[in-house]
Amino acid sequence: MTRGFYNRLAWTGIQKNRQLYYPYFLSGIVMVMVFYIFHFLATSEVVHNLPGKAVLPYLFYIGEGAVGLFSIPFLFYTNSSLIRKRKKELGLYNILGMNKRNIFSVLFRETLISYGIVVTVGIFAGFLFSKAAELVLVNIMGRQAGYRIYVDWKGAFVVLVVFAVIYLMILANALWQIHANDPIELLHSDMQGERPPKSRMLLTVLSLVLIGAGYGASAAVTAVEYQLAQIFVTAVLLITGTFLLFICAFVVLCRVLQKNRAYYYQTSHFVTISTMAYRMKRSGASLAAICVLVTLVLVACSFSVSFYAGSMEVLQRTYPYDLSVRVEIPVEKIGNELTKGTCTAGYRSGIDTIIGSVLTDSGQDAGQGGVRQADGCAVHFANMLAMLVDGRLDLARDMRDTWFTPGSGLYPGWTEGNEEIVWLHVLSLEAYNRLCRTTETLGEDEVFVILENGEYRSDRIVLNDSGAGVNVNPAAKAVPAITDVSISLDDGRAKDDRITAHGCRNVFLVVRDLYDFMGGVEGSAAYAQKNYMAYDWEYYWNLSAPEEALYAVYDQVEAHIRTGADKTACYLRLERGENYYALAGAVLFIAVVMDLVFVAVTALIMYYKQISEGYEDQRRFSIMRKVGMTGKEIRASINSQMLTVFALPLLVAGVHLIFTSNIVYMMQKMVVADNKPLMIRVMVVTYLLFAAVYSLVYVMTSRTYYRIVNRASGSRYCGGNGS
Amino acid sequence: MSILEVRSLKKVYTTRFGANQVTALRNVNFRVEEGEYVAVMGESGSGKTTLLNILAALDRPTSGAVLLNGRNLAEITEDQIAQFRRENLGFVFQDFNLLDTFTLEDNIYLPLVLANTPYTQMHEKLLPIARMLGIADLLKKYPYEVSGGQKQRAAVARALITEPHLILADEPTGALDSRASDELLRLFASVNQMGQTIVMVTHSTAAASRANRILFIKDGEVFHQIYRGEDSDDKLYEKISSTLTILMAGGGHR
Numbered sequence: 001m002t003r004g005f006y007n008r009l010a011w012t013g014i015q016k017n018r019q020l021y022y023p024y025f026l027s028g029i030v031m032v033m034v035f036y037i038f039h040f041l042a043t044s045e046v047v048h049n050l051p052g053k054a055v056l057p058y059l060f061y062i063g064e065g066a067v068g069l070f071s072i073p074f075l076f077y078t079n080s081s082l083i084r085k086r087k088k089e090l091g092l093y094n095i096l097g098m099n100k101r102n103i104f105s106v107l108f109r110e111t112l113i114s115y116g117i118v119v120t121v122g123i124f125a126g127f128l129f130s131k132a133a134e135l136v137l138v139n140i141m142g143r144q145a146g147y148r149i150y151v152d153w154k155g156a157f158v159v160l161v162v163f164a165v166i167y168l169m170i171l172a173n174a175l176w177q178i179h180a181n182d183p184i185e186l187l188h189s190d191m192q193g194e195r196p197p198k199s200r201m202l203l204t205v206l207s208l209v210l211i212g213a214g215y216g217a218s219a220a221v222t223a224v225e226y227q228l229a230q231i232f233v234t235a236v237l238l239i240t241g242t243f244l245l246f247i248c249a250f251v252v253l254c255r256v257l258q259k260n261r262a263y264y265y266q267t268s269h270f271v272t273i274s275t276m277a278y279r280m281k282r283s284g285a286s287l288a289a290i291c292v293l294v295t296l297v298l299v300a301c302s303f304s305v306s307f308y309a310g311s312m313e314v315l316q317r318t319y320p321y322d323l324s325v326r327v328e329i330p331v332e333k334i335g336n337e338l339t340k341g342t343c344t345a346g347y348r349s350g351i352d353t354i355i356g357s358v359l360t361d362s363g364q365d366a367g368q369g370g371v372r373q374a375d376g377c378a379v380h381f382a383n384m385l386a387m388l389v390d391g392r393l394d395l396a397r398d399m400r401d402t403w404f405t406p407g408s409g410l411y412p413g414w415t416e417g418n419e420e421i422v423w424l425h426v427l428s429l430e431a432y433n434r435l436c437r438t439t440e441t442l443g444e445d446e447v448f449v450i451l452e453n454g455e456y457r458s459d460r461i462v463l464n465d466s467g468a469g470v471n472v473n474p475a476a477k478a479v480p481a482i483t484d485v486s487i488s489l490d491d492g493r494a495k496d497d498r499i500t501a502h503g504c505r506n507v508f509l510v511v512r513d514l515y516d517f518m519g520g521v522e523g524s525a526a527y528a529q530k531n532y533m534a535y536d537w538e539y540y541w542n543l544s545a546p547e548e549a550l551y552a553v554y555d556q557v558e559a560h561i562r563t564g565a566d567k568t569a570c571y572l573r574l575e576r577g578e579n580y581y582a583l584a585g586a587v588l589f590i591a592v593v594m595d596l597v598f599v600a601v602t603a604l605i606m607y608y609k610q611i612s613e614g615y616e617d618q619r620r621f622s623i624m625r626k627v628g629m630t631g632k633e634i635r636a637s638i639n640s641q642m643l644t645v646f647a648l649p650l651l652v653a654g655v656h657l658i659f660t661s662n663i664v665y666m667m668q669k670m671v672v673a674d675n676k677p678l679m680i681r682v683m684v685v686t687y688l689l690f691a692a693v694y695s696l697v698y699v700m701t702s703r704t705y706y707r708i709v710n711r712a713s714g715s716r717y718c719g720g721n722g723s
Numbered sequence: 724m725s726i727l728e729v730r731s732l733k734k735v736y737t738t739r740f741g742a743n744q745v746t747a748l749r750n751v752n753f754r755v756e757e758g759e760y761v762a763v764m765g766e767s768g769s770g771k772t773t774l775l776n777i778l779a780a781l782d783r784p785t786s787g788a789v790l791l792n793g794r795n796l797a798e799i800t801e802d803q804i805a806q807f808r809r810e811n812l813g814f815v816f817q818d819f820n821l822l823d824t825f826t827l828e829d830n831i832y833l834p835l836v837l838a839n840t841p842y843t844q845m846h847e848k849l850l851p852i853a854r855m856l857g858i859a860d861l862l863k864k865y866p867y868e869v870s871g872g873q874k875q876r877a878a879v880a881r882a883l884i885t886e887p888h889l890i891l892a893d894e895p896t897g898a899l900d901s902r903a904s905d906e907l908l909r910l911f912a913s914v915n916q917m918g919q920t921i922v923m924v925t926h927s928t929a930a931a932s933r934a935n936r937i938l939f940i941k942d943g944e945v946f947h948q949i950y951r952g953e954d955s956d957d958k959l960y961e962k963i964s965s966t967l968t969i970l971m972a973g974g975g976h977r
């Protein structure tokens with residue numbers, strides 16, 4: 001047999017099975033395209049000039065790797081549906097005298113053709129959409145982009161290699177499947193009498209136990225960053241449980257219903273229940289895969305959207321001022337510093353001079369964008385860790401005796417039993433009034449306590465082991481929440497200078513006199529030991545100026561404060577925010593692209609499902625008609641079956657989402673801010689949106705099903721709306 | 724009034740692209756009276772299955788009419804036909820048409836369930852039929868677990884359980900050994916005795932010799948009929964045999 005003959009055979013093989021082959025091409029093309037786009041973005045000059053240049057390429061490489069990895073099971077799945085359908089045809093070739101080597105060479109050519117089409121079209125589509133993706137990304141970050149269009153040849157090469165490997169694996173798998181069968185088996189492989197689904201009670205119970213355990217594990221997560229293992233376990237439990245649930249539990253349910261004769265032997269239940277058991281057996285794994293994908297999409301979407309939406313808020317809370325400077329004051333110098341400003345006067349005058357100079361400059365050419373207005377405020381804080389016991393602040397606790405160990409990096413969470421570790425900021429009433437522009441007053445031995453996200457419920461705070469303490473001014477509930485105006489919310493030294501909130505609550509304690517309250521130098525030294533206390537001088541500026549001017553001021557101020565010998569830090573909100581947006585924007589972008597891929601995958605699985613279901617049901621429904629079922633009855637039965645089968649993954653995913661929302665919440669709390677209502681809103685909207693997309697996909701793919709079912713029977717049973 | 728009347732029935736199959744046309748039935752005329760037991764014979768491909776399908780309204784004729792109880796099938800809607808089929812008609816298919824998702828028992832119940840019959844009543848009806856057909860022990864099995872003959876008997880049970888007025892059977896003994904055939908034919912005879920009308924397609928002379936009347940189909944037409952009259956089964960058997968010989972030899976009308 002000649003070479004041309006095999007080529008023709010391979011080509012007609014594809015043509016004849018185009019109903020299955022085209023979606024297979026499409027899925028490959030989508031994977032190649034996304035892969036190429038991620039690679040393109042990871043190396044794109046534009047991205048390298050975006051604010052988050054340090055982290056963005058890294059994220060895109062991760063995304064690229066994820067797409068590459070994910071396309072393996074995905075393309076295997078689509079290919080195996082194809083192989084199953086084609087076994088008969090290949091068996092026939094075998095019987096007609098082609099040996100297995102000939103068949104291998106036909107399959108090899110088919111794979112080669114598939115690979116060629118997929119990478120060519122995929123890279124081309126990737127090239128077309130890469131620019132669009134770049135523009136979207138740049139837009140998410142609120143930046144401008146150039147319009148230079150170019151092909152990323154290196155990216156294309158990487159695609160060629162990676163997908164060559166994937167398709168080789170697919171070919172090997174196909175050959176293995178063919179090899180494992182003898183020709184007669186191949187010939188009959190699509191018409192073996194199907195065994196009735198077994199009722200596997202034990203596995204069903206196991207599936208429920210696994211899912212329950214998964215939910216439990218998810219609810220127990222309190223600090224995401226230290227419990228990655230637990231989250232992983234949750235995912236494994238839920239995925240295994242979901243697969244078992246779909247494969248076994250619904251069959252068991254059908255079987256139980258069948259045992260109930262009064263229920264089972266009713267016109268509307270009889271056919272539906274017994275067919276359903278088979279359908280669930282056949283589709284269980286696919287439906288479970290859909291369910292897991294849907295859950296993934298929902299979790300990823302909820303998290304990334306709330307991350308992006310919440311980032312603005314975080315930025316504002318973390319850096320309420322345009323520019324802020326922090327200088328750490330050694331404990332022994334605090335007395336003089338508080339009265340005379342001995343440590344910080346130099347910094348202060350230097351900064352004032354710098355800002356003053358730009359102010360004057362701008363006065364002359366305001367058009368070029370100098371600083372138009374400046375507004376500064378300096379405050380002393382004593383920052384330390386403290387314990388809330390049953391909601392009462394206890395400064396007497398030695399924090400070294402608790403589960404908190406600085407630098408160990410392993411905190412199981414900030415709450416244990418009735419105790420909660422908080423990040424306490426003590427400041428004087430005078431500073432408080434200046435910061436909040438208020439005129440509050442405090443009596444002798446009185447304080448205000450202001451909690452982030454909550455109300456201080458006790459009327460006292462404890463100061464020493466004998467239980468002595470001071471009263472909380474009852475007006476504390478009404479004073480302005482300093483959390484809205486003060487810096488140093490999330491920049492505790494306990495965790496260096498990370499922009500992530502670490503989940504430890506901030507508490508502000510307003511006292512009449514900071515020095516007195518801290519017990520002078522002696523008391524301060526004790527706090528420094530017991531509570532990791534440190535004094536800070538913080539100097540805030542609000543500057544209304546264009547970006548370049550702000551950066552210029554920032555550079556000068558930073559250079560200036562570095563001249564001193566003290567531990568200092570300087571933040572520009574703009575600069576921090578850009579990194580932040582870059583991160584949030586990139587996460588959102590990647591999540592959205594991945595979600596689109598997942599949705600495409602879901603749609604494809606559904607499509608294949610509908611086709612194979614259609615062929616299976618064709619005969620069944622024509623028999624039912626012959627036995628005397630009316631078109632209406634058949635239609636009702638089909639519709640209820642199809643709807644149940646495809647609504648189940650969505651419903652189960654919804655339940656999963658509800659019970660795993662704690663993880664999303666904790667992740668949000670860690671990375672963004674504690675904003676449960678936002679998260680819930682995002683989740684609900686995401687779910688509804690996804691349900692709409694999912695239904696659309698269902699309606700579109702079910703047309704194929706109805707067409708197949710109707711074709712053989714000669715009469716129309718169904719058509720979605722029953723026309 | 725005849726329970727069934729067929730007037731100049733014609734059926735032409737057109738292949739998908741309209742290139743080939745097969746005339747399965749050319750001009751078929753006959754009637755079946757209430758309580759009759761009619762056998763239809765003819766060589767393979769002569770259009771017997773086609774005829775039965777049209778009688779059961781599973782297929783539409785190209786021209787001509789089928790009157791069931793005096794009503795023209797062409798004038799009844801699809802859903803009414805479905806209803807009629809499950810109330811008055813029992814069809815034994817040549818290829819059984821059992822649903823692989825049901826046990827034999829549930830397969831047999833199917834028409835009754837569609838008619839909303841309570842379980843106890845269905846069960847009472849099933850037992851005697853299953854016993855007579857020798858499938859009482861197989862009821863809990865699925866079609867893929869039983870032999871062709873056992874499937875055929877289940878298909879017969881499904882057709883008989885509704886006690887239909889008219890039974891259309893397409894080679895009901897095709898997959899059976901002679902003992903099982905005998906039992907099935909005895910069951911048909913007793914059912915016929917109770918007043919149910921039977922039209923049975925068969926290749927077996929022995930089976931045909933149990934009927935009251937035998938129709939021979941050739942070239943898409945009713946070629947010949949034999950009435951039992953006062954003949955015994957054996958006498959009838961001989962008559963059928965000789966007719967078949969003439970039929971095969973390609974003789975004309977008698």
Ligand SMILES: Nc1ncnc2c1ncn2[C@@H]1O[C@H](COP(=O)(O)OP(=O)(O)OP(=O)(O)O)[C@@H](O)[C@H]1O
Pocket residue numbers: 736737738745746747765766767768769770771772773774817
């Ligand atoms: N769906 C169809 N499309 C085209 N031709 C058909 C179709 N069904 C049957 N035929 C043709 O019509 C003719 C009659 O077929 P039919 O099945 O009625 O024969 P039969 O008498 O039942 O044969 P057998 O005894 O083998 O069952 C045959 O020539 C067959 O090829």
Ligand SMILES: [Mg+2]
Pocket residue numbers: 771772773817893
């Ligand atoms: Mg036939």
